[in-house]
Every structure is written in C-alpha cells, then in structure tokens.
Amino acid sequence: MHQDWIWGLVGGLMIGAGAGLFLLVNGRIMGASGIVGGLVDGSGRETVSERVAFLGGLIAVPPLLVPLYKTVDTHMTTSVWIIVAAGLMVGLGTRIANGCTSGHGVCGISRFSLRGIVATAFYLLGGALVLVIFRHFLGVI
Numbered sequence: 203m204h205q206d207w208i209w210g211l212v213g214g215l216m217i218g219a220g221a222g223l224f225l226l227v228n229g230r231i232m233g234a235s236g237i238v239g240g241l242v243d244g245s246g247r248e249t250v251s252e253r254v255a256f257l258g259g260l261i262a263v264p265p266l267l268v269p270l271y272k273t274v275d276t277h278m279t280t281s282v283w284i285i286v287a288a289g290l291m292v293g294l295g296t297r298i299a300n301g302c303t304s305g306h307g308v309c310g311i312s313r314f315s316l317r318g319i320v321a322t323a324f325y326l327l328g329g330a331l332v333l334v335i336f337r338h339f340l341g342v343i
Contacts, residue, residue, distance in 0.1 A: 221308050228252060231313075233305025234260070235296035279343050299324070 224232035228249075237253045240246020246253050279285065296302040299321050301310070307325065310318015336342045 217304060217308055218312075221304065221312075224256070225309075231305060231309045232256075233301050233309065235293075235302035236305060239297065281342075284342060295325075295328070 221232040224230070237246070237256050241250065241253050299306065301321060303322065303325055306318040306321035311322060333343075
C-alpha cells in the first residue's frame with residue numbers, strides 16, 4: 203500500500219506548526235500571500251526583514267529535505283506555460299480573496315473564522331472544477 207498520504211500529513215503539520223510559531227513570535231496571523239503582497243505593494247516596509255526571512259525559509263527548506271526522499275514525483279505538468287499561468291491565477295485569486303490557503307485554510311479555519319471557512323470551501327471547489335475541466339475535458343494536464 204502506498205504511503206504517499208504521510209507526506210501530505212507531514213506537510214500539513216509543518217504548515218500548522220509554522221503558522222503557530224509565526225503567531226507566537228510576531229503576534230499576527232500567517233498568510234503567505236499577505237507576506238508576499240506586503241513586499242510587492244510596499245505596505246510591509248516596517249516588517250520587511252521578517253517577510254524576507256519567511257520567504258527565504260519557504261525557498262531554502264525544500265532543498266534541505268531532498269536527502270530524505272528516494273525519488274520525488276510531483277505529478278506536475280512539464281509545460282512551463284501552464285505552470286506560469288497557474289501561478290498567475292493563484293496570485294490573482296489570493297488578492298481577490300484577501301488571502302491564501304495558509305491564511306484562510308490553516309489559520310482561518312483553526313480560529314473558526316466564517317470568512318476563512320467560506321474562502322477555503324471556494325478554493326477547494328474552484329480547484330476541483332479547474333482540474334476536471336483541464337484534465338478531463340481539455341486534456342491539458
């Protein structure tokens with residue numbers, strides 16, 4: 203039996219622990235899109251060092267974990283254009299929703315935030331709908 207689900211559990215626990223640590227250290231809710239958005243639009247000037255450190259950790263930790271894996275198969279498409287388009291759509295969606303899955307899904311739901319619960323439900327429904335359309339109808343992914 204495949205044990206791939208364990209990596210999802212480990213990843214979820216790491217995100218939850220990171221959100222808790224961010225709240226304890228900074229006194230604010232962790233949301234990756236808000237952290238990046240504050241750097242991009244300049245609204246996070248007073249906390250630029252912690253924002254850069256957070257993003258540095260997001261970039262640095264995965265390569266450090268590579269020795270733990272025998273093989274890494276993300277099942278991701280090899281089309282650069284699809285990856286870029288998906289990234290832009292996710293970025294646009296997080297700005298429209300005023301948050302991302304880490305902010306709404308992890309931190310919002312854990313605080314019983316109605317806004318976080320509704321946003322997460324729409325993220326999941328939207329993701330499922332896009333997957334069905336692009337995989338089963340268009341055959342792109």
